[in-house]
Structure formats: C-alpha cells, structure tokens
Amino acid sequence: MSARLPRDLHPVAWWVWALGLAAAASQTTNPLVLLTIVGVATCVVMARRSDQPWARSFRLYVIVGVVIVVLRVLFRVVLGGGVESERVLVNLPQIPLPDWVLGIRLLGPVTQEAVLAGFYDGLRLATIVICVGAANALANPKRLLRSVPAALHEIGTALVVAVTMVPQFADSARRVRMAQSLRAGDTRRFGRLRRFLLPVLEDALERSMHLAAGMDTRGYGRSGGVTTRERWTTGALMLAGLGAICVGVYAGLDTTAPRVLATPMLAAGVAVAIAGLVGAGRRVSRIRYRPDPWRAPELAVMASGLAAGALMWWVARHQVPTAFPDLVSWPTLTTAALVAATVGLIAAPSAPEPRMAQVST
Template sequence: MTGSAALPRDLHPLAWWTWAIGLATAASLTTNPLLLLLVMGSATVVVMARRSGHPFGRSFRLYVLLALLTVVLRVVFRIVFGGQEVGHVLLDLPEVPLPDWAAGVRLLGPVTSEALLAGLYDGLRLATIILCVGAANSLANPKRLLASVPPALYEIGTALVVAVTIFPQLADSARRVRAAQALRGGATSGVGRLRRFLVPVLEDALERSLALAAGMDARGYGRSGGATARERWTTGSLLLLALTGICVGTYAWLDPTAPRVLALPMLAAGASVAVLGMVSSGRRVHRTRYRPDPWRGPELVTAGVGVAVAVLAWYVSHTEVAVAYPGVDVAPYLSPLALVLGVLGTLPAVTTPVPATAPVRREAAA
C-alpha cells in the first residue's frame, strides 16, 4: 500500500464493526463446518495482523476460549437433552424417566452420531459469531467508537459501548492481577489461587467501569438539560410515531394476510419519521468534534469486504443449499463460491494500515 494507507494509524472503529458484522451474518446463514472454520480463520488472521497494543487488543484470547466453551456445551446439551433412537447409536445411555408435565423432553437416552454432528454444527455457528464479535472488540477502539456514534443515539450508543468493552476490561484486569500475584507469590494452585485471582479481577473491572461513568458524567457527556418542553414533546412524539409505524409495517410484511398498504409503505413512513426524530434529538446533544477519525480508502475497503461477505453468504444459502446446510449423514464440501466467501474476509489484513500502537512483542523486548 502507498500513500496515506501506508502510514501507521488506527482504522475507523465503525469500519471494523461493519466488517465483523458481515462475517457474523455469513456465519449465521450456514451450518457448513468447513465454511465456518474458514470464517473463523479469516477473523483470526486479521486480528493477529492488525490488532493494536491497547488493552482491548489483548481480549481476543478470551473470546477464543468462550467460543471453544460454546462448542463443548452445545455438544454436551445434545447428549444430555437430545437423546434419540434414529441414526447410528454410539453410546446407549439409560434414559431418565420424567413426569407427565415434561412430555416431549428426553433426558439422556441413546446418543447417535447424527445428534453429535448436529450439536457440533450448531456450536460452530455460535462460536463463529462470538469470534467475529471478539475480533471487532479487539480491533476497534471502544472510546473512539463512542465518539463516532450519532448524537441522537447517545444513550443507546453508550450502553452498547459499555456492554462490548466488558471482555477487554476483564482481559486487561486479568493481566495486571496475574502480574501482581506473580510478584507476591502465595498459593499457586487449587481453590485458593482461583479465589485470589477472580475477586481482584472483577473488582478492578467494576472500578474501571465506574471511573469511566463518573468521568463522562463530570464532563456533562450527552447532557441535554437546555432543551425546552416543546422540543422534548416534539422529539418524543416523532420517535413514538416512528416506532409504531415500524412495528405495524414489520407485522404486515411478515403476515401475508395483512393489507399490503400496511407493509412496505408503513415501514418507509416509520423510517422517515425516525430520521426526523433522530435529527431533532441530535440537536439536544452537543459534543466536541476534536480530531475526528478519518474515513478513507482502507475504511471503505474494510466495510465493503464485510458487506460483500454477507451478500455472498445470502446468495450461497439460497442457491447452494446443499453447501450452506449440509446434512449430518453426508460429508460437507465447499463450492468455489463458498471458498471465495470464506477467504474474502482476510482481505483487511493486507489492505488496512498498521495500527499506530503496535503490540509489544516479547522477542522485541528481549
């Protein structure tokens, strides 16, 4: 890359989230384990190539562990609650009798290979979505993300940013607590070590969250006390009408028996009123635009890759059903289009600039 793309800088956080949401959307449209593994590999490659040295850049390992735990639990649930007699029985467990009010629910029983594969496929899909969210959290700066949220969505944006930064804060707290305990010594195994580790980590993460909230409140972030009663009534009425129109339009669009005039026209009207309401609400929230994040070519390429991956996944799920949703009785395979879909997500690893703060390598520090 040449020009501004070659200079070290942090990519716009919305570009990373658009890319990650595109990959997560593709994962939700398939149960093919090969394609899911390719999507997971794409997310991992990009994170390893473009994560920064900030604390949130070290949170990807927690998401990997959570994804592995999800797969294991999904398979275990299939064994415990999904016993079935149809298929190739691998393990014949005794079925636990349940009362009449639990009819339709089976506890244990024969475990078939088809049930295990179905649980594995579902678990891989959930794990891929978790890994994509973890990739976005490891690449996008949460503070810059909050600064990029439109003023009208201040409350929602604040809640979302605080929610998605839980794991990064836990990762940084765990690293610092582990380093402090290594210097102090003490119990190195067993329940004592676990208690000495978990309590400080949770306490530190909670204190940092409270400090962030207190700092935002002290600076008057998002405060709109200067709005008049008329402005509040106007904004509230517009948003309420927009919500009603969107709900009615969505219901009419999903119900084929409803009048068509209540479907797309009502959705369009609700969306238009919502835009007016957000514009009116955005005027009440004043924020500084000091040093805004630029949106350049690498951001367009990264967001475009996410959109392209989602569109290709939708196309594959509708035109190549056997590839997107393979049965548990046949070996999964990939078509050329599905292979392109799985590899396309790695493109930001070479088209985006190196982050301004590179992670500290152990071999470099030695």
C-alpha cells in the first residue's frame, strides 16, 4: 500500500524509460511510429509530472521538435533534396553555383520525395529530443545528481548548471511574463522580445549558478586525504581506459582493422575505466539523507522503456519496410511496430502519483 502513496519516482528510472523510447525512435523513420512515440511520451508526462519548475519544460522541447522538422524540410527545399523524381510539387528557379560545389544546388524543382525525406529525418530527430524532454520534465534534476557515481562528483557543478538550465528557463519565462504584464513598456514587437528574452536568460543562468554555488559551499564532491600517487594512479587508469575504448570502437567500425583490437580492446578499456572509477570513488566520502528507493514501480517503468527499444530494434532488423518506409507509398504499421511504440504507456499506470509541492496558506 505504501508503494502507491504519492512519491517521486527514482529519476534514473525515468531517464532509462525515456532513453528506451529515444532508442526506439532512432531505429525507424516511419512517421506513424514516431508520432505514436511522441503521443506516448506526452501522455505519460501529462499523467505523471509534478508541479515543480522543471515539469514545465516539456513544452519547450515540443517547440524545439517542431522547429527541427520545419528546418529539416526547408533545408531540403533550399539546398536540393538529393532525390530525383517526376513528382514535382513546386518548380523554383535554380541559382547557378560554381563547379567546385558539385552535388549542392540552391532551389530548383521541389519534389515530393525530397519533402518527405526531410520530414521523416526531422521527425525522427524531433522525437528523440521530445523523449529527452519528457525525462527532464519527469525526473527531479537535483535528485538525479545524487545518483551520480561518487567518482563523477568532481564535474557535478557543471552538470547541475547544464541539467537545470532548461527547467529554470521555463520557470523564469513564466515569472518574467507575469511581471511584465503588470507594467507598461515598449509596445514594438522587437522591443517586447528584447525586454522578455534577456531577463529570462539572465535569471535562468543565475538561478542555476546559485544552485551550483550552494552545492560547492556544502562540500559537494570534495575529497580529502588523497596522496599524489593515488591521484596519478586514478588518472592514469581513466585515461588508459578511455584510450582503449576509443581504439575498440574504431576497430569495430573499421572492418580492415585486426579483430584483436575490436571487442577484446573494448572490453579491456571498459574494465580499466571501471577500475579507475572505483578508485576515484573511494576517495570521495559522502552520506545520503533519505536515499531514493528502488521498488516495483521503478522496475516497471524501466522495463517499459527498455522493451520499446528492444522491440523496435527487432522490427528494424526483421520488418525493414515497416521501419524504413519508401517515399512513394503510404507507410504501414505491423503489430510488432505498434506494440513497440505503445508499450511505453505502461509507465503511466505503473508510476505512483508525484508528490506535489506544499502550498502555504
């Protein structure tokens, strides 16, 4: 019964769920699947977001997604679609370019395939951005940083500024809009934008910096009693592991490289990097007040996101026409693709209701 009381879900669970949806979106260009994933993310956010400032940032990510789609289609129109077809929608005058820019043209005939290709690519990127926005709107960024491994606390100040910038931007925009509505000012469009945008950016960055300064004042990520030898050993392990991971990834992508430099080198790099993280974490002592619990709702939310990514990966490998439809026919949906796009909805009934902020009277 206590698991269903209002409480904040573990932020890592929301991020794993959102990254699973983003991974599913990256495996397809089918607009029906992508729009379904966007709808799933929107429904879960509307059902399980709290009244905290970061919960209002989801609208900004949706606006960014719409802008991405529009810009991607415009780039296809202005720079040439790269898809030759007889289905010409608009025949714009083409601007001649010198010979050294072969493959690029300005304007010219706008074909149906070029517009659809830009729309499909832009919609896939926009869906990934919206999924990340859903995680940012559902997960408490301050509590998320408490879950960061101890070895990474040295970059926590930079992380807290980056993670809280967009949520603080949404809250600052609301407060500045309310303040400016109470007083008169420049009525010109450009003047209103300048009076609105500059205070919002300044306030959002200042509040994020204040949070980072408060964490630094309280000793966030501080370590003591570390010898120079231990510090050099930890740094060497981290650099060696990173270098081995880079070599392993490059050898895995390059089929001409020796196979011993692929998977074995990647595994060795990961092992060395983990050893470095463990060594760095031992020199950071910290305690946690009321740590976030891991219960059945967290596992169910994570499982729904991971299932979406895994199912869409299977669809991309075994149902290629559905995952990557052509540009001359209407995209289709299969049962597996529909299940992969909608399984993320399990997160809404699985997660408990969020704890709302206390309103003083």
